[in-house]
Amino acid sequence: MSTIFEHTLIDADTGISQPTFHLDASRLPTAGDLSWQIVKYTLRGGLQEGVEVIEIDNGELSFAILPTRGMGIWKGWHRDTPLGWNSPVKDPVHPAFVDLNDRGGLGWLKGFNEWIVRCGLDSNGAPGEDVVIDNNGNEATVFLPLHGKIANTPARKVMVSVTDEGVLSVTGEVDETMMFGPALRLTTTITTKIGSNELTIHDRVTNLNRSPTELELLYHCNYGDPLLEQGGRIVAPFKSVSPRDPRAQEGIDEFHCIFKPTNGYVEQCYYYELASRPSGATCVLLRNRAGNLGSALRFNLNELPAFTVWKNTGARENGYVTGLEPATNYPNQKRFERQQGRVVRIAGRGSYDVTLTVGAYATRAAIRGIEQEIQRIQGRRKTVVNQQLQPHLSDLG
Template identity: 40%
Template sequence: MKRSDSTDRFNQLQSVSRHRTAPKAKAIHSMASSTVTLIDARGDAQAGSAAIADGSSHSLGPLTVRTQRLRGGRREGVLEVELVAGTTRVIVLPDRGLGLWKIFSGAIALGWQSPVQGPVHPRHVPLAEPSGLGWLDGFDELVARCGLVSNGAPDFDASGTLRHGLHGRIAHLPAHWLEVTLDDTAGTITLKGAVDETRFLSHALLMTTTLTVDANRPRVQWTDAVTNLSDRPATMQMLYHINFGPPLLGAGAELVAAVEELAPRNAAAVSDLSEWHQFVSPQAGRGEQVHFARLRPAGDGRATAMLVSPDKNHAAGVSWRTDTLPFFTLWKNQGGSADGYVAGIEPGTNFPNSRSFEESQGRVVPLSPRESVSFDLAIEYLTGPAVAAQRSRILAAGAGQPPTLHPRPRPDWSA
């Protein structure tokens, strides 16, 4: 199946889902809600507990959940779960750490056009490649989680052997449990799932996710809880690689955020410092430029970064709690369109340097045995007057204070 653009890809998904006849997923019904179990591989594998609904569809009022296995190329076998609530549609990838491939609000697709023809099945992504860059072979989601042991640049030991690959492993690990609840009274779909990142004699981390889509608002919100299942203390990292291309990104697009402090990641980003919040047209051969920052949260403890389209009439707002995601990375990849013209809004527990550097700076999350940490985020599509209203709320969090802009990389922020 060849993909042309995001809208065509979604229309294909709708068509396949409408016309496919397949067994129904296991469902539990009440008067106003219905819970569908899509994956349950918990417990003893020999007991036959694993169950998966492939190619099923389940609806309740304006709410629908559909599943399909993709065919062809490197996407062969990837499970897509499509959540439809009113005019909002979300495609979740259980095989890729419950990442979000695209969000659609009406005809608007939130995501980007990667040169990688995805979603790519994890078996085709060489995470252990000696360069440490194998992660990039599968990168094309709107939301890709980075972690859980490591979330930044490749990390090598003194002999040059790879210790941690780029952005970690969680985005290429499959969910072992997944259920979806449709609540017609509230007008919401709630997806819950779990993914393990475990290695014998090393680490045992469990990520459980609760994601909600509202039929009455073009907003997707989720909470990830990461638990240390080991009897030993552990440390972890998390970064959310949230990526936008056209139609929101283009010449004249801007990022609105209440920045407290910002510094270029490296020398390549220094020339972009005065225009850190502005975007230009795709330029073939232009390298990526990255800025590290801390944002000022609003009174509710949440920070928001909003990407505003060139015509100022459309935007995507990303918000998160800063008590557990205190650091912010802005990734500007403004090369040629065919090479991936994209902006990344990336809240994290740390900056995406190598784990060893971040650990030396105290930017890892300690977890006692059975201790958990939670991360709350949301993405909302905004249009018309809602864009200006959100801009005012973001600027109010800054209280009129200009950001501190460092002319060079901070040595304690950049490796």
């Protein structure tokens, strides 16, 4: 496989920022007969003013990447089926309008409407205090807001490429750096193949400093209508599942079930310990009631050992959504996750690599195939549904 097209859209080093771009099969013939395109444009008006978008359409699956918002994926479509959710935040919000410390550290939610959004890099999870070493070498207490900074940090470099085998790629570079603090660089390549029903995210997080640093990274993959509906369910190979807090305990017996939109519903979170193949590979599926519509995540537990399900099946106007969240850690306060040994340490000038593949399926046969794959991973393992909070997973009891 060789690259037949490569083009830089954004480069902070050279001052490149191409406002529009269009490439399709008529301009660059590739393998296969399907039409495809890569398009770049900029949103205008309101809080979305200045947000850049790159859309990839492979003829089967399409999705919109937001370089301005940390290379998150705003929304997608599989054939005519939308992927993502209808957030009360209607438009992608430019980071300039997001105060992460708003409402006691919940300001991240002001820009939350993506299908797939990263949480990290220095921290993710619930807001709270942590202790760091300051510029004088002393311990200092700092406040860490919800889900970190990476989703509200614009990319400094973005490039698109196409191979002779029909692989379409967008590569972005996002820096989360400061003096006397973390200096982390996310280099992400999001790929799909012409005619495929999948996209793959290859992420490398590099410590730009000579000193060791910490990493927390979570992929918040969010689904609403039409995939999310009463009678739908989450299918996963699990060793155990545990409630995050007393509210989640109330629904532990139906942790895998999806409910209809319910006004006043209060979110529930469940922490999974997943099973995998010997290689660490695993798979999680969200499917509808009929079993003819679904989306699956594939990842490796050696890279993303923690998995959380966030259920927020409130009224549609309030945000009817469920999140599938593979991660390096559970989304607790960072100090608790560090105590439990779940905060990644990256050596000076070292890096950490992650691969996440997301697929969309629209037939009963395809959904059955994924369920059978998950059952093979599960095998005859004994599974545990914990009715009580587990002290190594949550401190909210």
